[in-house]
Amino acid sequence: MPKVYGVAIRKGGQGKSTTVSTLARLCALYGARTLVVDLAQPGTTTGSLRDIWPDSTHGELSSAFLTLHEFPASVTPDAELARAALQAAALPVGLQSQPSWSGGALWTLPWDDLLGEAAAFLQSERVLAGLIHALAAEVDIALIDFPSDGGPLMTNALAATDSVIMPMAPEAPALEGAAATLRLLARVRESGRDIELGGLLLTRVEPKSKRLAEVVQAIRQAGEIEGESLENKLLPFAIRSHEYFEQAFRYGVPVWERTGAQRDWAGYVLMAEWLLRDAGLARLADARRGPALLDAETRIIDTSAVLLSEPEVMLRDFERAHPTT
Numbered sequence: 001m002p003k004v005y006g007v008a009i010r011k012g013g014q015g016k017s018t019t020v021s022t023l024a025r026l027c028a029l030y031g032a033r034t035l036v037v038d039l040a041q042p043g044t045t046t047g048s049l050r051d052i053w054p055d056s057t058h059g060e061l062s063s064a065f066l067t068l069h070e071f072p073a074s075v076t077p078d079a080e081l082a083r084a085a086l087q088a089a090a091l092p093v094g095l096q097s098q099p100s101w102s103g104g105a106l107w108t109l110p111w112d113d114l115l116g117e118a119a120a121f122l123q124s125e126r127v128l129a130g131l132i133h134a135l136a137a138e139v140d141i142a143l144i145d146f147p148s149d150g151g152p153l154m155t156n157a158l159a160a161t162d163s164v165i166m167p168m169a170p171e172a173p174a175l176e177g178a179a180a181t182l183r184l185l186a187r188v189r190e191s192g193r194d195i196e197l198g199g200l201l202l203t204r205v206e207p208k209s210k211r212l213a214e215v216v217q218a219i220r221q222a223g224e225i226e227g228e229s230l231e232n233k234l235l236p237f238a239i240r241s242h243e244y245f246e247q248a249f250r251y252g253v254p255v256w257e258r259t260g261a262q263r264d265w266a267g268y269v270l271m272a273e274w275l276l277r278d279a280g281l282a283r284l285a286d287a288r289r290g291p292a293l294l295d296a297e298t299r300i301i302d303t304s305a306v307l308l309s310e311p312e313v314m315l316r317d318f319e320r321a322h323p324t325t
């Protein structure tokens, strides 16, 4: 079964879609067969992958949902029926394979406008899980861009997710969103489902700004929320704020085609490697190449160092401070 990551936080605009589309491209580049599930209105993740969108027509996830709407609560549609529902909708969409993807692939269940309505017809909250599991033979890792509102789409997303990656900009309201997300995950666990917080990823970071230090301080002081601590899950690298990311949806091309500086996307390279290792795909994470190739001098934002005067360190020092094995 592919490990399924939900990119989620209960506060909008924190970089979920940017994170999903950039990580998906990187996972494919590392050779992972990657599935992107875009449940977030208005389909920003889907739009960000425009340059590799195929010419072929495809159906919609909402129609696959409707085919499976009679499965009763808590029942996972079996693989055969789920596959048939996907096939009838010409899903998943296979994005155009790139020469730089050595064996990797990118599949998507794209956003469509009827997704919310179709999800409301579902009796089982396990339909999306069934659809993803039906792709187990083709997919190594799955990333879900979470819907922002509660409701059946969110319930299906939660039931399909093994591990949550929470992107968070360094600002006080985001911290409240992070706490709310932990409470939500605790409710899901109470209902008997295993779901973990995989990591807290700081995004839109200006390394020199005072707010960064303040937010990291606040994360450290937050203590445990529902038995989980944000501090323990704070990832050691962070995503730099950059003009490209403000426009990613408009460009529809990867960040490394728009900016010359490796430091602008280095945080996502380290995040992709973290994901692959966490998903049991360490053999893929070990081979940096193409845009993922970083010079040893590339500057990395080290979240364990932000309270010091210099939050940025060179990659070689970062890797010495945070060994992966």
Ligand SMILES: Nc1ncnc2c1ncn2[C@@H]1O[C@H](COP(=O)(O)OP(=O)(O)OP(=O)(O)O)[C@@H](O)[C@H]1O
Binding pocket: 011, 012, 013, 014, 015, 016, 017, 018, 019, 040, 041, 044, 148, 203, 204, 205, 239, 240, 241, 242, 243, 245, 246, 247, 248
């Ligand atoms: N690293 C970054 N640097 C600068 N701006 C960023 C960065 N990441 C995201 N943004 C900006 O922040 C906004 C939110 O990003 P994104 O759309 O990825 O977040 P989201 O969590 O998916 O938002 P929504 O809740 O609206 O779906 C975007 O408009 C983008 O311009």
Ligand SMILES: [Mg+2]
Binding pocket: 016, 017, 018, 040, 041, 044, 045
């Ligand atoms: Mg979004």
